[in-house]
Amino acid sequence: MSSPAAVKVIGAFDSPFSHRAEAALRLKGVPYELILEDLRNKSELLLTHNPVHKKVPVLLHGDRPAICESLVIVEYVDEAFQGPLLMPADTLARAAARFWASFMDKECGESMWMALWTDGEAQAAAARETKTNLTLIEGQLPVGKRFFGGDAIGYLDIALGWIAHWMRVFVEISGARLLTEEEHPVLCRWAREYTADETVRQCLPDRDRVIAALTPRKELYISIAKAMAAQR
Amino acid sequence: MAPEKNSSDLVLLDFWVSPFGQRVRIALAEKSLPYEYVEEDLAGKSDRLLQSNPVHKKTPVLLHGGKPVNESLIIVQYLEEAFPDTPSLLPADPYARAQARFWADYVDKKVYDCGARLWKLKGEPQAQARAEMLEILKTLETELGDKEFFGGEHGFGFVDAAFAPFTSWFQSYEKLGEFKVAEVAPKIAAWADRVGKRESVAKSLYSPDKVYDFIGVLKKKYGIE
Numbered sequence: 466m467s468s469p470a471a472v473k474v475i476g477a478f479d480s481p482f483s484h485r486a487e488a489a490l491r492l493k494g495v496p497y498e499l500i501l502e503d504l505r506n507k508s509e510l511l512l513t514h515n516p517v518h519k520k521v522p523v524l525l526h527g528d529r530p531a532i533c534e535s536l537v538i539v540e541y542v543d544e545a546f547q548g549p550l551l552m553p554a555d556t557l558a559r560a561a562a563r564f565w566a567s568f569m570d571k572e573c574g575e576s577m578w579m580a581l582w583t584d585g586e587a588q589a590a591a592a593r594e595t596k597t598n599l600t601l602i603e604g605q606l607p608v609g610k611r612f613f614g615g616d617a618i619g620y621l622d623i624a625l626g627w628i629a630h631w632m633r634v635f636v637e638i639s640g641a642r643l644l645t646e647e648e649h650p651v652l653c654r655w656a657r658e659y660t661a662d663e664t665v666r667q668c669l670p671d672r673d674r675v676i677a678a679l680t681p682r683k684e685l686y687i688s689i690a691k692a693m694a695a696q697r
Numbered sequence: 698m699a700p701e702k703n704s705s706d707l708v709l710l711d712f713w714v715s716p717f718g719q720r721v722r723i724a725l726a727e728k729s730l731p732y733e734y735v736e737e738d739l740a741g742k743s744d745r746l747l748q749s750n751p752v753h754k755k756t757p758v759l760l761h762g763g764k765p766v767n768e769s770l771i772i773v774q775y776l777e778e779a780f781p782d783t784p785s786l787l788p789a790d791p792y793a794r795a796q797a798r799f800w801a802d803y804v805d806k807k808v809y810d811c812g813a814r815l816w817k818l819k820g821e822p823q824a825q826a827r828a829e830m831l832e833i834l835k836t837l838e839t840e841l842g843d844k845e846f847f848g849g850e851h852g853f854g855f856v857d858a859a860f861a862p863f864t865s866w867f868q869s870y871e872k873l874g875e876f877k878v879a880e881v882a883p884k885i886a887a888w889a890d891r892v893g894k895r896e897s898v899a900k901s902l903y904s905p906d907k908v909y910d911f912i913g914v915l916k917k918k919y920g921i922e
Contacts, residue, residue, distance in 0.1 A: 517803065517836060532795045534802055544791035560766045560775040567768060568752060601752060 470527025472497040475511050477504050477521045478670050479678055481627040482535040486522035487668035488623045489539040493548035536566055539623055551620045562613070565605055566624035573598045575693055577632070581639040582683075582690035588641070591694075595643055602628070603652040611658045622659055626669075629656035634675050638683060707732035708760040710746050712739055714911045716809065716862030717769035718757035719901045723858045724773045726897035728783035770801055773858060786858055788851040800840055800847060801859040807833045808863050815873040816912050817921060827874040831881050838882040845891065853895060861898045864889040868905035869912050 476483030848854020
């Protein structure tokens with residue numbers, strides 16, 4: 466029997482999207498090589514393998530052309546490898562998991578960003594929207610279960626990992642009152658469970674290191690948020 | 698084994714000219730699944746729609762035994778999984794499925810929004826949208842290559858169903874952007890002709906003239922000349 470084809474991930478240490486690819490592989494028990502990118506100075510390797518979006522993560526499995534887009538990668542890893550299933554078994558639950566992951570990526574980003582980095586009325590409005598979104602997401606946690614996937618981490622936990630780790634980092638840097646115990650106790654508990662998990666921890670960047678790396682970019686984040694607010 | 702769901706238990710809440718709804722109509726037709734079609738008035742959304750999609754309040758919504766599924770590509774994948782004995786749009790191989798999902802996502806992220814900027818904007822921003830639309834068409838042209846369908850060996854597939862509804866918008870994009878799809882992306886133009894003749898697509902789409910008239914209605918609504 467030939468040895469299994471090598472798996473590589475082109476990622477970035479502080480990218481929540483890159484984390485998704487790694488978390489999926491680790492939860493399935495698939496060994497992989499991580500190639501780290503400096504996103505401010507993208508390599509030929511990345512641009513060659515993801516010419517369409519030029520982003521991380523990129524999954525390389527053997528000799529086949531790359532698979533790109535973090536959620537596409539997560540589903541691929543789930544289907545291509547043995548190991549515990551990341552997607553729920555029930556068809557309606559699968560549709561719901563995909564819906565909420567898509568909601569996270571498409572609908573939540575802008576308001577969360579503005580809630581973190583603007584001020585005044587724009588910030589207040591964005592914070593209200595963000596809290597509504599967090600409440601909706603929190604409502605998807607199955608009652609009495611540790612994870613969105615139930616007893617074990619699943620696709621939606623991985624997709625929402627941004628909230629569990631990165632959002633808490635951004636909240637600390639920005640000082641905004643978001644994702645608090647008072648307002649979202651269940652989501653906060655989930656965030657602690659997710660980031661403490663033995664497997665997931667191994668591909669989460671050290672919190673202090675991320676804070677140190679991202680704090681200098683605060684002015685940039687504020688200007689991006691202001692541009693978003695101006696367009697609304 | 699889970700009991701087979703009664704396929705006539707399908708209701709589609711939709712809006713006639715929506716390319717997103719049309720994806721679902723195409724998938725249902727490809728799978729020969731009977732369903733009840735409900736036309737929603739987007740100016741006065743029904744309670745059923747608002748309850749079924751409380752987050753976005755958007756069509757299409759598929760109700761299966763009364764349970765809602767939202768987002769067109771998610772609905773199509775749901776149909777694949779809930780009705781496994783019907784003709785499939787996604788191939789069996791995980792790698793091919795991943796590529797299909799990637800390209801359907803690309804169409805989803807790019808085409809409608811860029812097209813909307815073509816009719817909403819003027820001057821430099823519109824020129825930028827035009828340049829972007831040409832880029833999108835060329836990228837899709839490269840992906841299609843010499844294949845008959847985006848689905849390749851699989852035949853008419855997930856990406857074809859995702860992109861086909863936009864073929865009835867090509868004429869509008871051409872008028873607004875002053876270009877010809879046949880010149881910018883001849884393989885895409887040929888593909889558009891081919892899919893247009895496919896029964897599932899032909900019966901789901903409206904004529905390009907009707908789409909152009911609809912854009913006129915939208916422009917009036919947004920106060921754009």
